[in-house]
Amino acid sequence: KPHVFAVLATLAIIPLSIxxxxxxxxxxxxxxxxxQWERGRVLGILTWGGLRGGISVSLALGLPAGDLRELLLPVCYGVVVFTIIVQGLTMEWVVRRLFPSTRL
Known part of the structure; x- marks a missing residue:
């Protein structure tokens, strides 16, 4: 059951962290x-491209052994994996959607 809770917590934390x-x-x-409010598109790029979570993982690894560490480690890793895979692989698509006339 702790693994199910970690997965659910990860799924809840991803949109919250974004x-x-x-x-x-x-x-x-x-x-x-x-x-110049038109720069709001840059906000989208900075938001989508700025999450990685390495500090969160290192802080979770620094916790003493116990239930809290066992919960936080998979959640931190889940967020990091999401940001690297999903956000990293869709970054070009986001930039093209927000700046269609810009040549990459």
């Missing part, structure tokens, strides 16, 4: 967006 990334990028670049 949303948090979007907010952090938005707030850190807000002055730029206030001057």
């Amino acid at each position: 949303a948090v990334r979007a907010l952090s990028v938005l707030f850190s670049t807000l002055p730029t967006h206030l001057r």
Whole structure:
């Protein structure tokens, strides 16, 4: 049962981490967006391309052995695998959708 919970937690955390990334990028670049809102497309690229999770994995590996570590490790690895495979392989598609006239 702990593995099922880890999978469900991973599936819940992936969209949450993307949303948090979007907010952090938005707030850190807000002055730029206030001057030229068309740059909102850049927000999409920075959001989709900015998650990897290596620090989360290293922090989870640093936890002492126990239930918390056994839960967090597969969740962190799941998010990292998602970001590398799904986000990494779809990055070109996202850029082409947001900037169709740009030549890659």
